[in-house]
């Protein structure tokens with residue numbers, strides 16, 4: 001019999017103050033745990049809150065889709081789809097800020113969030129997802145396990161929160177209806 005999950009995942013359409021505080025907790029926990037996700041240490045709470053307020057604005061205007069996972073303590077994981085793309089890439093979204101609080105890791109939540117993000121992307125009419133992640137990290141293993149296509153590695157792409165350059169690995173994944181006619185592979189859409 002399958003084990004009950006200690007969390008539930010939902011899409012947030014309106015990011016309220018409580019949500020911002022709990023997402024701030026998750027972001028700070030990840031950065032303090034060494035995750036290279038755009039921020040350096042120390043990460044002031046106000047800086048993290050400001051980031052999530054910007055995300056809230058993007059969710060409100062439809063530029064982003066936000067998923068959160070909640071356990072008995074509140075939000076324990078999150079991931080976003082960057083839906084707003086250039087006019088010639090309406091079928092694409094970027095996956096961003098996949099974050100799981102350290103208290104909820106290694107229970108399958110990262111995988112569950114990504115599968116929900118892929119389904120949500122399809123619901124939003126997207127057929128191509130792109131992301132990049134620290135080379136050699138848990139997230140890279142996760143995306144490879146979920147059959148994302150590894151494009152390549154960019155060395156010295158970013159810094160770890162406490163300094164030190166780290167490479168990033170670029171991935172893509174087709175979701176929903178395949179192009180089928182090869183037009184997605186034929187021309188650069190830069």
Ligand SMILES: CC(C)(COP(=O)(O)OP(=O)(O)OC[C@H]1O[C@@H](n2cnc3c(N)ncnc32)[C@H](O)[C@@H]1OP(=O)(O)O)[C@@H](O)C(=O)NCCC(=O)NCCS
Pocket residue numbers: 030035036037097098099100101104105106107108109110111112131132133134137138139141142
């Ligand atoms: C990357 C990240 C999202 C993964 O989240 P997670 O919830 O731990 O992911 P999962 O539980 O699905 O998988 C993680 C590992 O736990 C294992 N696992 C999953 N369920 C398990 C279970 N029930 N028991 C034991 N292990 C389990 C998986 O096999 C995987 O193992 P691996 O790391 O050896 O490959 C998380 O580590 C994180 O937030 N990191 C910091 C932020 C970050 O780097 N984000 C990525 C930005 S692109």
